[in-house]
Amino acid sequence: MSEPAAAKPSVLFVCVHNAGRSQMAAAFLTHLGGDRIEVRSAGSAPADSVNPAVVEAMAEAGIDISSQTPKVLTTEAVQASDIVITMGCGDACPVFPGKQYVDWKLEDPAGRGVDAVRPIRDEIEYRVRSLLDDLVPEGL
DSSP states (O other): OOOOGSSSSSEEEEEESSSHHHHHHHHHHHHHHGSSEEEEEEEESSOOOOOOOHHHHHTTTTTOOOTTTOOOOOHHHHTSSSEEEESSOGGSSOTTTEEEEEEEEEEOTTTTTTTHHHHHHHHHHHHHHHHHOOOOOOOO
C-alpha cells in the first residue's frame, strides 16, 4: 500500500544568492530522491543568474542546472517545508516554530572558478546523500 502524497518529506535549501550552494543541493536531492521528496531552493538576496562555475561543476557530475534561476526566499516556501537547510544566510532566514532547521557551513562558491567549486559540490553531494538516507530510508 502506498503512502499518501502528503507524507512526502519537503526540504528547502537557502543561501544568500541562490546561485551556488542551494542550487547544487537542490539539484542533487532532486536527482537522487526523484519523486520521493519535494525540493525547493531560495535566496535571501537572489542573484540574477546561477553561478556559471556551479553550472559547469554540476554538468561534470551529470546534472544540468543551466535552466535554473535564483528564487527569492518567501515565508510560504519556509512554511511549506519540513526541513530548512541554511547555507550562510544568517539572520535573513525566517524562523518558524515546528520547522527543523539545519545549518550547513560550506564555502561560498561566488566569484570562484570551477576548480574551487568542485570540492564544495562534492561536500554538498555527500551531505545530500546522508540527508536522503535519513528522510527516505531504503525500501520506501
